[in-house]
Every structure is written in C-alpha cells, then in structure tokens.
Amino acid sequence: MENRSGEANNTQNSAENAFDYAAADITNELPRSDMPRDPAGEPFQSHFEEEKPKKLSFFNKFRRMNPQNRAVLFVRIFIVIAFSALFAVYYAENSAKFEIDSLAVSAVSLAVFAAVFIAAVPQIIKVLSGDDAQLAPSGIEKANGKTFLKIVLAAFVLRAALTIFGMIVFYCLNPNFQGSLLDLWQTAWTKVNTDAPHYCNIAENWYVSTGEDRLLIVFFPMLPLLMRALNLLTHNS
Structure with a gap:
C-alpha cells in the first residue's frame, strides 16, 4: 500500500x-x-538575442508591394515630377515679368492642385481596377477600365452628334449663311456668352496677369493644354 x-x-x-x-x-x-x-x-x-529583421532597400520594398499600392506610388511620383516640370517651364518663360506675390500665388495654386490629385490617386486606382465593385450586390458586372473607356467614348460620340445636329438646325434657320464648315460650327456652337472663347484665350496666351484675361485664372488648365496639344495637328485652324 x-x-x-x-x-x-x-x-x-x-x-x-x-x-x-x-x-x-x-x-x-x-x-x-x-x-x-x-x-x-x-x-x-x-x-x-532576437534576430533583427533585415532592412529592405527601396527597390525591394517596391517589388514586394501590392500591385495596386505600387500603381498608386508610381502615379504619385509621376504627378510630383510632372507638376514640378510644369512649374519650372512656366517660371522660366515668365520669370522676367514675375513679382514675388504672383510667383507665390502660382506656386501655392499649383501645389494645391498637385495635393488634390495625389490624395485622389488611391480612389481613382480602385475605380479603374474595379475593386469598389466588390461591394456591389451580386449580379452587377464588375467595373473595369474597358467599362470606363466605353462611357468616355459614348459621351464623346453624343457630344459630336449634338454638335452636328446643332449645326444643321442653325443652317436650316439661316439658309443664307456663307462660310466654311468650321465657320458654321463656330457660329452655331461656339457662342460668345459661353466659356469656349475663354478657354481658347488660355490655350493661345496661357494665364496672364494684365488686361481682362487676368480674370481667367478661375478656369482649369486641362482643356487649354489639350487644345494646345491638338493644335499640333490642326495648325491654328
């Protein structure tokens, strides 16, 4: 026991x-x-002693990043470089007539635009990649870049069709009109009371600090830049 x-x-x-x-x-x-x-x-x-994690170089971190985060970083870097180059060219062309306050306003305005674009990049990438569609109810097609391009193309075709329709209506109401097809378009569609002439002035002279056109600073620069680019094909037509 x-x-x-x-x-x-x-x-x-x-x-x-x-x-x-x-x-x-x-x-x-x-x-x-x-x-x-x-x-x-x-x-x-x-x-x-705990083994300390090895520090990764920037390029190694870049390779290991999520593809979406990598795209966001790449686009943000591109925005910073593009806006910096744009301001450098603008300053080089107008440095002789620049005053300190005008230079400060230009720099701050451009920096604000760049900051807005940089902040919006992640959401834009999500929309283009279709990640936001994951939250949509079942049965809704996942959005992607092709869908976005279809919408842009449809809007462009609709705008062109409305322009041609307006030209036809104007010509029917004014049968004695004399001029080229471009004159007809300018007369029928590009009215003086619209913003189109203002954008044309910006595209031709850019933003100025004298005269009545100095008030055109409220207009965004993307359309004038596109007009300048297309002018390489149309040659001041």
Missing part, C-alpha cells in the same frame, strides 16, 4: 513538474528552483 501510495505521489509530482515546465516554456522561463546554477550558486542567465 505504501509503495502504491508512493508511486501515486511520484506520478502526481511528475505531472505537476511537467505542467510547471510547460507553463515555463510558454513564459520563456524555467522554474527558479530548477534553473542551472554557476559555481557561485547564482542561476545562469540565458540571453537569446
């Missing part, structure tokens, strides 16, 4: 010791009484 009782106690002690070691392993510590000791009687202190 005593042996059986002793065996039971030993079994219980072994189980308790095993539990202590398991708990010690979780906390990365050994029981104080069971820690190995040096000749002086002090417990050995085991120091395990």
